[in-house]
Amino acid sequence: MTIQEKLPGGRREMTGTQSIRRSFAIVRHLAGASQEGEKLVDIANAMELPHPTAHRILKALEDEGIVERAEGTQRYRLAAETAWLGVAPFNRCPITRYASPHLDELVAQTGSSVLLSVPSHIDSVYADRRIGNLPSLLSQAEIGSRRPLGAGTGGRVMLAHMSPERLDSVLEQNAARYAQYRAGPETVRRDVAEARAQGFLVGNSPLSREGRVVAVAVRDVTGRAIGAISLVGPRSQGFERRIEGLLPQMRGAAREIAARIQQQRVTMRCQMPIPPRAAAG
Amino acid sequence: MTIQEKLPGGRREMTGTQSIRRSFAIVRHLAGASQEGEKLVDIANAMELPHPTAHRILKALEDEGIVERAEGTQRYRLAAETAWLGVAPFNRCPITRYASPHLDELVAQTGSSVLLSVPSHIDSVYADRRIGNLPSLLSQAEIGSRRPLGAGTGGRVMLAHMSPERLDSVLEQNAARYAQYRAGPETVRRDVAEARAQGFLVGNSPLSREGRVVAVAVRDVTGRAIGAISLVGPRSQGFERRIEGLLPQMRGAAREIAARIQQQRVTMRCQMPIPPRAAAG
DNA sequence: CCGCCGCTGTCCGGAATGTGGAAAGCGGCC
DNA sequence: GGCCGCTTTCCACATTCCGGACAGCGGCGG
Incomplete structure (x- = not known):
């Protein structure tokens, strides 16, 4: 089976790096997977790769130290190495470090x-979190877990403060993935516009039906989103009414975090480049 | 030029993953490089790759978001993405988080x-640091910067509490690199033995001639090293005499850090697997 | 006990992917 | 303008990677 057959419009991009891209796609996939790791077959299926191919890549990742087998089982998961590779970049933009006290304060004052x-x-x-009065609402929000950017309220608030190119690119690439969050590119784009207009966004938690979420963006000096702070509350009149009052504190936290990052000696571009669209199918 | 020509003893390992290994070697290299990034040629030279090859890999890494161009320049450096990929593993072993107050205490009490x-x-x-009275001694120890494991005192203390296989593998692979730190595998092995025997190690700072270093290992529940705490002082009688007195506090800090990590719900293997030796030359 | 099943790991022929020498931009400096 | 150091593109070649087929392995049920 040749692949050259495809490429209808003669589009030819991202050539000569297939295996590198595949390996990072696997790393990204595992980054979002559970602590217990994933079986080879599941990874292969998720990546739409034949088992032997996934196996070969994982073996390479394993002795590069990027991936390890969860104890007892044969399941693959990311190893600590992955964290240490990111130490330097993290210290150029230590958002979790500066956010930590503000998260404490928010959970203490709002519950x-x-x-x-x-x-x-x-x-x-999810880079960090604090669990409030209703832990059930957070059941799926493990630290490190991932969702398509734009599926949740926090993601939409971040998209609202990204370059138009990046917004388009993300929406295009995530279009299919939004389905399981009962959304589509149009829904997302509408909320993004709203978030940009009012400076925050209220939405439903896609994780649990009863959750309601308020989110504000953390923005760097250029105005670009480098993160988002979300408060999760119950779907109740009480919470809904309090939202208005919560906003100033959330905005204040976001501003202070951004300011502290800004103070750092080395100014860094915290936002990402525009991810390239996938090859033509 | 075929490569098949080599392989004297018929040794044939790590096949079918050349480009993946190369790309991670580059990532590792950049992880240790300076904040300002590195030029293509320098990366290519360091990796002993032809420029076009390095370029192709870096381009792939760039639009995977792993690498970015430092603002203004064309230099490559790791992007924030690298940090976020490590969020989940880091939270299974958040050694810097738990170590932070102990580092504060150590610098406050000892200077x-x-x-x-x-x-x-x-x-x-270097995952974290605190700067004491003599900042010059730390000039090269940026957070995120890297040295061959075993080149410094902290590294030797860590090696002292790793599996014999891993020790051998690391010594073999780092043998050549030790030279520029005025050491060799034998020197390292001797210090490793000493560190294992006495539970700590005193050595010279390879970074600045005048520095003197005391290090203890942070060990997980199985006894394996997951990190090291080092105190850096001047080459003076005064500092030398105080070392004895510093040890209990350092040991205490190491134990408490390990204990807090242990308390975490998910027990994790913090140490790495044995890195494979390079292919036969 | 043996066959079945789901999964992991290995083999190997074939070709697409990755390779790297050569050369073309590109900007700065003398 | 010519030189120089660096980045980027090109493209023919063959090595690296691909993935179907199969072997191995442990658990389960008949």
Whole structure:
């Protein structure tokens, strides 16, 4: 089976790096997977790769130290190495470090759960969190877990403060993935516009039916989103009414975090470049 | 030029993943490079790759979001993405988080600079630090910067509490690199033995001639090293005499950090697998 | 006990992918 | 203008990677 057959419009991009891209796609996939790791077959299926190919790549990743087998089982998961590779970049933009006290304060004063999200490639990652009075609302929001950027309220608020090119690119690439969050590119684009207009966004938690979410963006000096703070509360009149009052504090936290990052000696571009669209199918 | 010509003893390993390994070697290299990034040619030279090859790989890494061009220049450096990929593994072993207050305490009470190192592949990485009275001693120890595991005192202390296989593998692979730190595998092995025997190690700072270093290992529940705490002081009688007195506090800090990590719900293997030796030359 | 099943790991012929020498931009400096 | 250092593109070649087929392995049920 040749592949050259495809490429209808003669589009020919991202050539000569197939295996590298595949390996990073696997890393990204595992980054969002559960702590217990994933079986080879599941990874292969998720990546739409034949088992032997996935196996070969994972073996390479394993002895590069990027991936390890969860104890007892044969399941693959990311190893600590992955964290240490990111130490230097993290210290140029230590958003979790500076956000930490603000998250503490928010959960203490509101009782709602708090999430800190950051954009990674075309995903939104939970970088940190605090659990409030209703832990059930957060059941799926493990630290490090991922969703398509734009699926959740935090993601939409971040998209609202990204370059138009990046917004388009993300929406295009995530279009199919939105379905399982009962959304589509249009829904997302509408909320993004709203978030941009009012400076925050209220939405439903796609994780649990009863959750309601308020999110504001954390923006760097250029105005670009480098993260989002979300408060998660119950679907109740009480919470809905309090939202208005919560906003100033959330905005203040976002501003202070951004300011502290800005103070750092090395100014860094915290936002990502525009992810390239996938090859023509 | 065929490569098949080599392989004297018929050794044939790590096949079918050349480009993946190369790309991660580049990532590792950049992880240790300076904030300002590196030029294409320098990367290519360091990796012993032809420029076009390095270029192709870097381009792939760039639109995977792993690498970015430093603002203004064309230099390559790791992007924030790298940090977010590591969020989940980091939260299984958040050594910097738990170490932070202990580092504060150590620098406050001793006035010496403090370093937290972690093992990454065959390197030692500075995961965090506190600057004491003599900042000059730390000039080269940026957070995220790397040295061959075993080149410094912290690295030797970590090696002292790793599996014999891993020790051998690291020594073999780093043998050549030790030269520029005025050491060799034998020197390292001797210090490793000493560190294992006495539970700590005193050595010279390879970074600045005048520095003197005391290091203890942070060990997980199985006894394996997951990091090292180092105190850096001047080459003076005064500092030398105080070392004895500093040890209990350092040991205490190491134990408490390990204990807190242990308390976490998910027990994790913090140490790395044995890195494979390079292909036969 | 043996066959079945789901999964992991290995083999190997074939070709697409990755390679790297050569050369073309590109900007700065003398 | 010519030189120089660096980045980027090109393209023919063959090495690296691909993936179907199969072997191995442990658990389960008949």
